Structure formats: C-alpha cells, structure tokens
Amino acid sequence: MSKASLAPALRGSQSPATRLGGLAVLTALLALAAIMLLPDGGWLLALAALAVWAAAWALTATMARLQPKSPAAGRALAIAIPLTFGVTLLFLWECVVRGLNVPPVLLPPPSAIAATIVSSAGLLFADFVQTFLKAVIAGYVLGCGAGFLTALLVDRSPFLKRGLLPIGNLVSALPIVGVAPIMVMWFGFDWPSKAAVVVVMTFFPMLVNTVAGLAASSAMERDLMRTYAASHGQTLFKLRLPAALPFIFNALKINATLALIGAIVAEFFGTPIVGMGFRISAEIGRMNTPMVWAEITVAALVGSLSYGAIALIERRATFWHPSVRKG
Amino acid sequence: MLLVCRRQQILGTSPRMTAFRRVRPVSSFPHPPLTFSSLPATVGDAVARRQGNRKGPAISASPAIAEPSAGIGYAGPVGRFLRRRAEGRTIPVIAVCLAILGLWYCAAIGVNWATETDKLARAGDYSTLNAVAATWSAERPVLPVPHQIVAEVWKTVFEVRPTSPRSLLFHAWVTLSSTLLGFLFGSALGVLLAVGILFSRTLDKSLMPWVVISQTIPILAIAPMIIVVLNSMGVQGLLPKAFISTYLSFFPVTVGMVKGLRSPDRMLIDLMHSYSANSLQTLVKLRFPASLPFLFTSMKVAVAASLVGAIVGELPTGAVAGLGARLLAGSYYGQTIQIWSALVMASLMAAVLVWLVGLCERAALRRQGMLR
CATH class of the missing domain: 1.10.3720.10 (MetI-like)
Incomplete structure (x- = not known):
C-alpha cells in the first residue's frame, strides 16, 4: 500500500473502519522504519519515534471514538485500546533508550529485559x-x-x-x-x-x-x-x-x-x-x-x-x- | 424537567449509582427490595427490635423512651456517663486496648523466658518473680514490653537534642519530609491526570485500564532500584524517596478522583448545560466540589502509602537516616527496642497524617454543608 492511497483514508472521509485500517497500516509502516533506523540511532530515529507516537495516538483516538454495536466487539475494543497504548509505550521506550544511548544501568530497553x-x-x-x-x-x-x-x-x-x-x-x-x-x-x-x-x-x-x-x-x-x-x-x-x-x-x-x-x-x-x-x-x-x-x-x-x-x-x-x- | 427525567430513565443508571454499586451492600437479597428497605437503617433496626428481636443487641444509640423498663436503673450522672460510653465506642476500645496490653505482657514472659532464665541461672539462684521481672526489663529482649518501648521513645524524643542522629525526632522528620513532599506531588499529579482522563476519551480508554491494573502490582518492589539508580546519577537525599512516595500515592488519587469527577448525576450536568456553562466552568463549579469526598478518601489511602514508600525507600541506601534506617540498623545489631520504637513512631506518624487529612475533609465538607 502506497502513501498515495493512504491519504484519502487519513482525511477521514471514509468509514471509520477504513480510517482505522489506514492508521494501523501507517503506524506499522512507521514502526518498521523506526526499527530499521534503530542500529544507527541519531535524530532520524527520534523523528521516526515521534511519528510512530503521533500515528499510534491517532489510532487510539479513533478506536476510542468508535461505538461498537455488539457487546463482543465492545469487549474486544476495551482490550485492544489499552493494549495498543501499552505496546506504543514499550516501543517508544525502546527507541528513546537505544536512540539516545541511555546507559542500560539507568534504564534498560524492553528488549534487554525480555532477553533477561x-x-x-x-x-x-x-x-x-x-x-x-x-x-x-x-x-x-x-x-x-x-x-x-x-x-x-x-x-x-x-x-x-x-x-x-x-x-x-x-x-x-x-x-x-x-x-x-x-x-x-x-x-x-x-x-x-x-x-x-x-x-x-x-x-x-x-x-x-x-x-x-x-x-x-x-x-x-x-x-x-x-x-x-x-x-x-x-x-x-x-x-x-x-x-x-x-x-x-x-x-x-x-x-x-x-x-x-x-x-x-x-x-x-x-x-x-x-x-x-x-x-x-x-x-x-x-x-x-x-x-x-x-x-x-x-x-x-x-x-x-x-x-x-x-x-x-x-x-x-x-x-x-x-x-x-x-x- | 420531564424531558430530563425521561432521559434519566432511558440512560438507566447515573454515574453516581454505578460508582456506589460495588461498595453498596446488597439490599435485594434474597428477595427484591420492598418499600420498607428505603427507610433509614436505624429506623429499620429500631422497628425490628420492637418486633420481637429484643434479645438481639441494641446497637443504635438511644433506646426508645416508651420502652418497657425505660428509666429503670437510673444511676446518676456517673452511671449514665459510663453507660453512654459503653454503648458508644470509648469503653469497648479502651477494654480491647487493655486486653491487648495484658496479652502482650504475658506473651513477653513466655517469649523472653528461656534466654532470661538462662542468664539468671548462670549468675546464680533466682526466684520466679525475679525471672518475670527480668523478662520485662531485658536489654535485648526477643519481645520488648510496652513500657520499655515507651521509655525508649521518651528518651530518644525528649532527652536528646532533635538535631542529633540519636534522636528519634530527627529520623522521623527525615521520613516525614519526604513523605509530605511525595504526597503533595502525588496528589497534584493524580488530580491533574484525573482531569485529563475526564476530558480525553482517548486517555480514558487507553490509560485508565493501566492505572487500575497498576493497583494490583507490588509497585513498592521498584523502590530500591529508583534509589540506587538516582543515587548513581548524583541525586541523593530527599528527592529519590519523595519520588517513590509520589509514585505510590498518585495511583489511588487518580482512581478516586476520576470516580469523584464523574459522580455528579445527569440532572446536575444538564442543569449546568442549561446555564450554558462551558466544560471548564462545569469542572470548577460542579465536578470539583462533588469530587471532594472521593478525593479525601483516596488521599487518606495515599498518605499512608507514601509513608510506607518513604520508609522502604530508606532501606537500600544503607542505614543513614530516617525511620526505615532505624529499622534496618536495629535489625543489623539486634536492637529490638530500637526497632519497636521506630515502628511506634511510624505508626504514630501514620495515624496523625490520616487524622489530619480527615480533619481537612471535615472542614471542607462542613464548608460545603455536607456535614452539620
């Protein structure tokens, strides 16, 4: 999916589902970019992390505004929203710690914790x-x-x-x-x-x-x-x-x-x-x-x-x- | 008005009702609520007592004037005073406290017996009375008795200069300052976060579940790490401990405050709406005053939590200063009396802090007219 086809989806003229899908894909793409930038670090990574955060926030906001009809969908949403938030937070933590070269003694990245x-x-x-x-x-x-x-x-x-x-x-x-x-x-x-x-x-x-x-x-x-x-x-x-x-x-x-x-x-x-x-x-x-x-x-x-x-x-x-x- | 009422019917429960649902004791068990149950509890009890439940305890205060045997056994002002206190809480509480003290002294005999009689036997002959006296005045008892603890507290509070590290007041102040600082930060942060959650649906849906989950995890385990890591960055003394207290106290305040800010029911919010109040005005003039009881309840929890945080925060730096340091030093050197006196001081501090918050609560509620 190219950026061009994403643009109308992001403008919000489509149904919420399309918008949600577009935002999810955008967040994933940005996250992928940030992961590729991880080894280098530097300001480009910081920028990518910021972009991921903005996209994920928009995604969460869209999900929060949804009003699901079936109770099952409501329950799924009630789990999905905090989960997205948590994963975004972990991802930002990883990016910030590795991008800014924070010594692991102060704050280890989540990946290091998981490895431990x-x-x-x-x-x-x-x-x-x-x-x-x-x-x-x-x-x-x-x-x-x-x-x-x-x-x-x-x-x-x-x-x-x-x-x-x-x-x-x-x-x-x-x-x-x-x-x-x-x-x-x-x-x-x-x-x-x-x-x-x-x-x-x-x-x-x-x-x-x-x-x-x-x-x-x-x-x-x-x-x-x-x-x-x-x-x-x-x-x-x-x-x-x-x-x-x-x-x-x-x-x-x-x-x-x-x-x-x-x-x-x-x-x-x-x-x-x-x-x-x-x-x-x-x-x-x-x-x-x-x-x-x-x-x-x-x-x-x-x-x-x-x-x-x-x-x-x-x-x-x-x-x-x-x-x-x-x- | 009719419209509002109907809206409320359609909406079903108001937020206030859902807030109280969990704590409200069951009224509809095992049969659906009758109109009777809408009477205040004391009235119900009184009726129940008169309807043949007379053998049961009369927990509610004044007995009915026209009851049989009313006025019999009038024992003058002293007797009346004593009976009122017994029906209230003063005498029962004092009796239970005395019972605990008595048990404590007995337990001290049993627990300290072996070591003390050993010492006495080595020194020569001893009588039982001597041995009992020895268990109550040992230098390093397994279980010190209350008067030893009181004496130690008295000695370290009043007979030592408050600035010297031998003074309990010095250590208490070290702990208290970081407790208060952390509590203030934590409460402010909690209120801010609650307002954020109130206004932002996204925050509510995404952050609130994590705040609730964080109540179920042992956050205190993180304390040593915060202290040591901040210490390695050169931040020492008050701030790291205050940070832990902040961390511990802001969760309960957030949860309580969100509940409180949502407590005004639909009618009141609609009223604000019909006054054309904007959301900030609604917040300041309706939601914030309505949230005060919730805020104070959670602040009582928070102040106790931040004291625990400050005490635990003093452990990993090695016994330097503070009540936690006293506990640790006492456990290193087997100074049981010192441990107990630090514990008594910490308990006193907690009781006073909670009492002070309660005092503020009463003042605020009285100002609002919620209390007489």
Whole structure:
C-alpha cells in the first residue's frame, strides 16, 4: 500500500473502519522504519519515534471514538485500546533508550529485559517458588483464615465489635511492613518469617471487612430467618455469609496485593540467597538493572494474575450481586 | 424537567449509582427490595427490635423512651456517663486496648523466658518473680514490653537534642519530609491526570485500564532500584524517596478522583448545560466540589502509602537516616527496642497524617454543608 492511497483514508472521509485500517497500516509502516533506523540511532530515529507516537495516538483516538454495536466487539475494543497504548509505550521506550544511548544501568530497553527473562527463566522461577508459592500463599491463607475466624467470633459480641473495629481500621492505615525486621529475627531468614509478615498484613483488612459484611444483611432479612426458626448457624450460613461475600472478596483482593508487597519487602531485611526481594536488592547492588526489571515484571505479572484469579472467583461466587449480574 | 427525567430513565443508571454499586451492600437479597428497605437503617433496626428481636443487641444509640423498663436503673450522672460510653465506642476500645496490653505482657514472659532464665541461672539462684521481672526489663529482649518501648521513645524524643542522629525526632522528620513532599506531588499529579482522563476519551480508554491494573502490582518492589539508580546519577537525599512516595500515592488519587469527577448525576450536568456553562466552568463549579469526598478518601489511602514508600525507600541506601534506617540498623545489631520504637513512631506518624487529612475533609465538607 502506497502513501498515495493512504491519504484519502487519513482525511477521514471514509468509514471509520477504513480510517482505522489506514492508521494501523501507517503506524506499522512507521514502526518498521523506526526499527530499521534503530542500529544507527541519531535524530532520524527520534523523528521516526515521534511519528510512530503521533500515528499510534491517532489510532487510539479513533478506536476510542468508535461505538461498537455488539457487546463482543465492545469487549474486544476495551482490550485492544489499552493494549495498543501499552505496546506504543514499550516501543517508544525502546527507541528513546537505544536512540539516545541511555546507559542500560539507568534504564534498560524492553528488549534487554525480555532477553533477561528468557535467559534466566530458571532463576526467576526459583525466586517465584520461594517468594510466592511458599511465603505468600502460606501467609495469605493463614492471615485471611485467621481474620475470617476472628471476625466470626467477634460478631457474637457487640462489645468486642465496637472495640475492635476502630482499632482494625486504624491498623490498616499503619505501615505494617515495618514488622518485617522483627519477624525476620523471630522466625529466621527462610520463608516462614516472610509468611509471618504476610499474616500480620492480611489479618486486619480481612477482619474489618468480614465484620462489616456480616452486618450487611438487612433487618428484614434477618427477621425472615427468625420467622423460619433458623438457628444462629443456619442464619450465618444461609443468609449472612452469602450477603457478606462481596466484602470478603474485597478483602481477599486487597490482601492479594498486600501479601506480595509484604513478602518482597520482608526479604529486603534478610533471606537465604533466593527470592524476589532478595534478587531485586542483590542485583541492584551489582547494578544489573535488566535483571531487576525482569524480576519486577514477574512480580507485576504474578500480582495482577492472582488479583484477576480472585476477581474471577468472585464473579462466579457472587453471581447475584448487582455489580456482577447483567440487566 | 420531564424531558430530563425521561432521559434519566432511558440512560438507566447515573454515574453516581454505578460508582456506589460495588461498595453498596446488597439490599435485594434474597428477595427484591420492598418499600420498607428505603427507610433509614436505624429506623429499620429500631422497628425490628420492637418486633420481637429484643434479645438481639441494641446497637443504635438511644433506646426508645416508651420502652418497657425505660428509666429503670437510673444511676446518676456517673452511671449514665459510663453507660453512654459503653454503648458508644470509648469503653469497648479502651477494654480491647487493655486486653491487648495484658496479652502482650504475658506473651513477653513466655517469649523472653528461656534466654532470661538462662542468664539468671548462670549468675546464680533466682526466684520466679525475679525471672518475670527480668523478662520485662531485658536489654535485648526477643519481645520488648510496652513500657520499655515507651521509655525508649521518651528518651530518644525528649532527652536528646532533635538535631542529633540519636534522636528519634530527627529520623522521623527525615521520613516525614519526604513523605509530605511525595504526597503533595502525588496528589497534584493524580488530580491533574484525573482531569485529563475526564476530558480525553482517548486517555480514558487507553490509560485508565493501566492505572487500575497498576493497583494490583507490588509497585513498592521498584523502590530500591529508583534509589540506587538516582543515587548513581548524583541525586541523593530527599528527592529519590519523595519520588517513590509520589509514585505510590498518585495511583489511588487518580482512581478516586476520576470516580469523584464523574459522580455528579445527569440532572446536575444538564442543569449546568442549561446555564450554558462551558466544560471548564462545569469542572470548577460542579465536578470539583462533588469530587471532594472521593478525593479525601483516596488521599487518606495515599498518605499512608507514601509513608510506607518513604520508609522502604530508606532501606537500600544503607542505614543513614530516617525511620526505615532505624529499622534496618536495629535489625543489623539486634536492637529490638530500637526497632519497636521506630515502628511506634511510624505508626504514630501514620495515624496523625490520616487524622489530619480527615480533619481537612471535615472542614471542607462542613464548608460545603455536607456535614452539620
């Protein structure tokens, strides 16, 4: 496709689909030009990168203005737009770093990070096992479980509820990661100390949310259970716990992020020679930034995937909730 | 007016409703909402209590005057004061705090017992009472007891010049300054980005998903790298830490602010439209005031996050100054009391910062007439 045939497409006189296709092709062509210029660098590359950015921005804007008719197309668009944006950003990062000869110690290009991920996949996997599969999972299950059970107990006593809730709310604002050095002293360098930090970090959000959730069912509904002569346990399992599920899942989602942060930061205070936090602090000491970025990429992936998994379970479990059900 | 109403019906839900949907507890479970449920919760509770739920806890404050046994057990002003506090939150909170303190002292006996009795046994004979006293006054206990921590905080805050590196105030100020700087930058950046997202559909569709995703990743992991890389470029001291705090605090502010700027419902925006207000005027006179509650809520999250960022940012440079440095130095040399006192100071700071934001929130909302 030559530039001449692109021109009318870009003027916007055609249908949005034509315009979209034209812009996509233009962006791809410019990106190709920029890639060919990459080895040389210099101002020509900067110009090409700028052109790619402008074209990609126009493409994103066109896509954002589309109003798809079918819901499937809408969903595809909702993924395609941020994806285009992200890929453009990565591409610009690559061009700027290689074009301006930024030293890789400061900011490695994405290609170098990707290469590091591939070449040291074994090491990254070992860190993942140590930090996530051992420390985070154990701490997360224990912390959330303990918070949940405590909430069930506290719920029986209004006095405790009034006393613990303000404290729980206060604690959730405190920098709890600070207990990491204490836990490392108590439980040693290996993963149990990290799991302990995660337990402390995840306990209070779960407690506060579950207690709030158990109060979520309305008085009418509880009265209905009473007219059925339901016992405390029956009311709990058939009415109050299902009604509390959105709150509990909210805590689970908050905790998914907190747990990973807790485990990684705790590893800054001392670990055996494996683990995500250890790798980050050790490799940055050797100024091996691509490896640090690779580790951060893995952490980001793990964080958003575990969050996504919990969100998925939430959609299945709370299908009746207004924010999930359709119509 | 009719037209507006119909438009609202056609549009279905207003943005405000969608904003609240996720947090709103379920009202329609397991049966569709009745007209009854539109009553305020306290009224519903009171009715429920009177309808035979009397055994259940009376959580809402004042009991009805005409209830049976009302007025019986009148115990004078002191008794009334105590009962009101017990029905409120003061006495329960104090009781829970005391229980925690008691547990703490007991735990300290158990945890410190082995090391301390060992020491005492080497020195000679000892009684149980001596051993308990020793577990509460050890120099490097496994678990220091509260009064030791309070004494350490008192000593390092009031008995040392605030300018010396032995003073906790000195370290707290180092952390606080970068926290505040980062928080201010982060909030400003977050508000700006939210306004950008509000006005640009492209930004909304392309950038907003990434902002939301970034909430789910452990951004804090990036802190050591920022510190070390900026350090190698010659940027030291306050700025790198403030940068981390900025980074951590601007995401929640952006998300909350976008929600808040979209919170005015269709009617109000149409009203602005019929006044022929342009989008800037709508922003300043309607959207921004309406977003304040959202802004303050997210700023509370942000200020706590930026404090954590500042503390973690102090770790990789090696214990130089700041509360994070105190934590690290304490863990190097096994100074448990120092770790705990730094932790207490950090917690105090977080509580005060969140409280200050809450104070600003109340002032702003009162000015708007949203609060009495």
